[in-house]
Amino acid sequence: MPLPFLTADRAFETADDVALPYDDRDRWRRPYRPGPWRVGAAAIVLLLASFVLFAAVVIAATASVSSAGMVFAVALVGIVCALRLLRMGVWVSARGLRHVVFLTTRTVPWEQVASVRTVQQPVRWLGLPRTVQGQALLLVRQGRSAGPEAPLLTTHNADFLGRETAFDRAADSVEVWADEYRPG
Template identity: 55%
Template sequence: MTLPYISATAEADDLGAGRPLPHLDQDRWMRPYGVGPWRVGTAALALMLASYLLFATLIMAAAQNTRGGALCLAVALVVIAAALRLLRVGVWVSGRGLRQTSFFSTVTVPWRKVAAVRTAQQPVKVLGLPRTVQGQALIITRKGGEPLRPQFTDHNADFLGRVEAFDIAADAIEGWATELA
């Protein structure tokens, strides 16, 4: 018994054979890997905290405590914004360039200014904390010789415990750089 979704997927793979870029729309910013479980879990816990804060806001509004309700609402909105920003952290690619998004800043480098994209063994931070261990990092070097800060590592919130996923994602980003740089 053939399953229609499997044959459709196989046909789609055959249509894209020979194309190094995984996405047909090169003008759209995309992350060439899935968000990791540590990042999703942290954002889910933050959103759960925000839901409790919003419920506290409702209780305070019902009790006519407007200052406390406004404070809880403001804190809940900050927690929601932080959770959404946490989910956006990572390396994004498009036909225009490479974008490295961290929690507080974003650096966009056009492909013409990217000198090299490679993986290297070096000390990396575990989940962004001060503790470092030996691991792999994706090093993105600009044409001025200045590398970007390595936030794409096999010990960050997207790839901790998923070394194969790190290798696949790093190869995908290197493929984009080879094709478009």
């Protein structure tokens, strides 16, 4: 079963002469692959969920069905969390830019985007409170005060830790989408 949210389109990696090589530009897509840290964390959560599902089956066979139902619900929560973890990131389409974090999703139409740029700044290491010096892709919205925006991508998040060339490619791709669809 193909999982389209795990892979970026192969056309982007092979077509160097076309800036936006997608046929259906209205479809939301992530212009990069999820990193090994994100995929590994989701795999561990799914592994734990499989053990919890097995425990639910054992509890259903030996104890009450209501207890098994509770354990089954815990396993479903783990599966949903793993899938949400895999969907996190930046998604683009002809309609705008979508930033998906674990609990929220923020969509910004291209008309509200003033610029998308890469800056050198302290960034959080794997989303933890510890900060290190790195690069971040920032979204600057039109008509907003110059307050700090949360970075869309960083060189030290779960997708790009230890993969600076992948970060550069992903940041360039998002910037190309912004240049293509931003008015003016």
